Amino acid sequence: MFSIRISPLTREMLGYASDGAPERTALISIMDHKRDCLERYPAPRVMRHCFDDAEDASFWQNLMTKEQADAICAFVLRYCREIDELIIHCTQGVSRSPAVAAGILGGLRQDESLIWDNLAYRPNSLVYRLVREAFAHGVHWKSSVGEK
Secondary structure: OOEEEEEOOOHHHHHHHHHOOOOOEEEEEEEOOHHHOHHHOOOOOEEEEEOOOOOOOOOOOOOOOHHHHHHHHHHHHHHOOOOOEEEEEOOOOOOHHHHHHHHHHHHOOOOOHHHHOOOOOOOOHHHHHHHHHHHHHHHHHHHHHHHO
């Protein structure tokens, strides 16, 4: 199993997002603005998503989508046997990235206490729920393929 590192947005993370993650590492980069996303810096072993740190759209926020959570699940399942470290960053490294990390850990049936017991983190409940649901569907799909 790979380790998970949560990070705020730093020059190091921007470098990885633009040039590609180091060998045996993958990066999930979460940004706030669509202009910072997807096609801007295609790079090896890097997934970029843009959504706000919000749990409802009462202030016109750009919420995480089911499709983004599904893409995170697919990305992790794609690279899980090829990496030693998965880095997840967002602007502050407090809410969105810990929520993604907890969702991934739970989805892979690993101990989530690394996230939930750390008082520095306040995982976004919407992000966590969507990622967990994506893994529940992804893992179910993967296991049902092997049963046929």
